[in-house]
Structure formats: structure tokens, C-alpha cells
Amino acid sequence: MVSHALTAVLTDPTAPSSQATLTQLNQELAGMTAQQRIGWGLANLPGNHVLTSSFGVQGALMLHLVTQQKADIPVVLTDTGYLFTETYQFIDELTQRLDLNLQIFRAPQSPAWQEARFGKLWEQGEEGLDQYNRLNKVEPMKQALEQLQVGSWFAGLRRQQSQTRSELPFLEVRSGRFKLLPVLDWHAKQVHEYLTEHELPYHPLWHQGYASIGDTHTSRPMVLGESEEDTRFFGLKRECGLHYEI
Template identity: 65%
Template structure:
């Protein structure tokens, strides 16, 4: 086991919690051959599987290299990760990609959580406004799968890429969960995406786990939860869950589940 080395300060880790890999070894892993990365990530993920979500956050902030950032869509369950991470590192940048088409309730939720949790919010948008995009391209979300993918690249993928680059993020925290969709079922706790690590502390959590955490810390669901929404994105591509629908079918008219933000970066 490797204790915290000189590259880590202010970890807040309990003395009993040690790592199977050091900060410097993790930094070197980013440039290691792919086969070495795969083997090491398998070993590290076995270790992380034995930790709680809160312990994974502590471990990630202590050991994973580079600047840290948390992305959030301020969706239904967003308060969980925003609270869990900001309670340990209060000034961690929270990246929001604002498409210009979020629900009014989402903007209100952003204001509410930013004030309550004293979040270090960083908002990124496409260089072209939503009105200009509609004038130039029409309503891309009504133009089938190709239109949706173009819309998502313009409004979500590119702004997130820019955010990660400008903030020089070496470790990206996110609140994805395997139960949210079939595309997320095989996601590991820790992965390498290009030149940075990506940590998903609550990846195996169920809806019940989310509810228990929100209840324990008196945290709110997104306001649209009470109107039947189980997933919230843009106004034009989100709808409430109805009888016979899966969660995946409530987004993008059922054409796709992912906007690409977590898969093209």
C-alpha cells in the first residue's frame, strides 16, 4: 500500500484509508502504454469498489493528479455530487454547460444550490447563441439523429472541451450512474479519458441510494421531479416519465440517451 506522498496536501483522508497507488504513480499512468493503463486501472478499480462513495471522493481529491473539477447538469439528482464533493473541497470548479434551452426551474435550481452550497460555478456556452443557431441551422433537435448530434456537439461537447482545457483539468468528477441507462452499465469507477482521469464515485448507486443521501442531508431534488421528470436536460428534448416508458425514452425523443458530453471527450 502507498501512503500519501509529497505531491498531495490537505487530503482530509482518514488515517485508516490508504491507497494501492501513489499520487506520482497515478500521474505517470496517464502517459503509460495502453496495456499498462488497462491493467493498472483494473487493479485500482478493484480497490475503489471496496470504498464508499464518500471515501472515493476523499481518495480522488487526495491522490488523483492535476486540477480537479466537477461537472453538473443540475439535473434531478445533482445535489448529491455537488454536496458530496464541495463538502471536501469547497472551491472545486463546478462546470455547467448552458445550452440556453434549460428549463426555468433548472436555472432557479442552479441559483438555489450555488447559494446554499457556496459553489464555485463555471458556466460555459457555445460561441453562437441559441437564437443565432436557430436562425442559421433551424431547430436541430427536430432534424433526426444527425441534427441532435450536431446540436449536442455545438452546445455540450465543445463547451465542455473548452472548460476542461481552460481550467487545465487533470481529474474530472461526475455523477453518472449505471442504472440510468444501458450505455452506462459497464462504466468503471475510474477511467482515463485522453490526458485526464475521470472518477464516478456514485456509479453503482440506485435511485434508493440517491434518495437516502438527499434525505440524510436535507437536500432537494430538481423542482421538476414532482412533475414526473426522472431526467432533465433541455426543454425541447426532455419529457416526464409515463406508464410503459423507460428513463432513456424521456430524453431526445427516445432517439438516443447520451448527449456525447461524457463519451466524446
């Protein structure tokens, strides 16, 4: 019955019956643990499943949670070429430790070629940032979802991370596929307790005051009185578009 209802939702996600189904499922998911949500998603959501990760501050959380139930799930990373040295080392560490099925996608043009063609887009205001993110994050992710024929996408967004994420549902339909956010309602304390219990590391730069980590030129440590979202993209924006344009 669930699979039939989910098929109907994908066919016409805007139909009143589809909206009612999503509302009911989100109510049910709200009463589950993160592990139960992942198990439900793996058992019921259609198509090929993937997990996306930026290998950020708490990246080990979702990587461990999901691979405990589906060890070979493709883990999609969009590599801009401008990640911190510590991020690349963190990726290597977790890939080896958790035996990840890592799938890396990039823009067709290298960072040097992009700079030669466009200049440093991240220094060109919000419009430049949008173009940079579209080239290096959004388009590579679209390529990943199409190439891997993804039907259902697992991601580690949490409502506590920013205002833009505060109203997200556990389950939604985006661009013809399901998106499930199993740790959406987790707070930082729960994340810390899980990482500690399973002896999993934070990103190395967390110890230097970084609360959110992306590219070297658009991430900085958090100072007293700031929120996590203030530390990204010069405070102009919180999201790169990857989770909102696809």
C-alpha cells in the first residue's frame, strides 16, 4: 500500500491526494528515530538510493547512520576543487574507515580554467556566488542524480542549522525524486552524543572554530554572537542552491 501511494505521489506530487499522503508520512516519520527513518526509506522509497555528503563538520554522522544499514550506498560528493586541505584528508579518512562507495562529481572546467574565464566569481557579489555555486555544485549534482539514475536521495540537513532549513519536512518530492532527511530534528547535543558513542570524528576544522565548512574562500570560523549561517558566503546567503534548486 505504501509503495502504491508513493508511486502516485511521484506521478503528480501537487495533487491533493499526494499532498495528503506526504503529510501523513511526515507525521509518521516525526515519531520515528533517525535509524527507523533510514530503514523505512531504504525499504519503501523507490528507485536507486544515494546519500549526499559535503564531508562537513558533522559529516561522519549521516555517513555512519546510513552505511550501517546499506553499506554500499553511493555517497555523492561534489568537489569544487576549492575544499580545505583538511576536508580532503577528512574525506580520505572516512572513506577508508567506513569503506564508502564514494562517487565524485565535478564541473567540466577546472578551477584554474574557470578563474581564467570568469575571474574569481566568489568576489563578484551575490550574482557571482550564484554562478559559482551553479557551476560547481548544482550542475555536478544534477549530473550525479541523472547518471546514477537516482530515485531517492538521503541527506543530512538539520533544522537547527539555519532559518532556511527550519521548516523543511522529513520527506518531500523534488525534481521527480524523493528526498529524505533522517536527522532533520536532531540538535547539536544529539549529534555530539552519537559521534562520541561511536568514536567518530568531527571535521578537523571544527576544533578551530568552524561551524560550517565549504570552500576555502567562502567559509570562516564563527565568532561570539554569530550563528552558523553567518560564517558562509560572507553572510550574503546560507545555501549554495544544491538542496533548493534540484
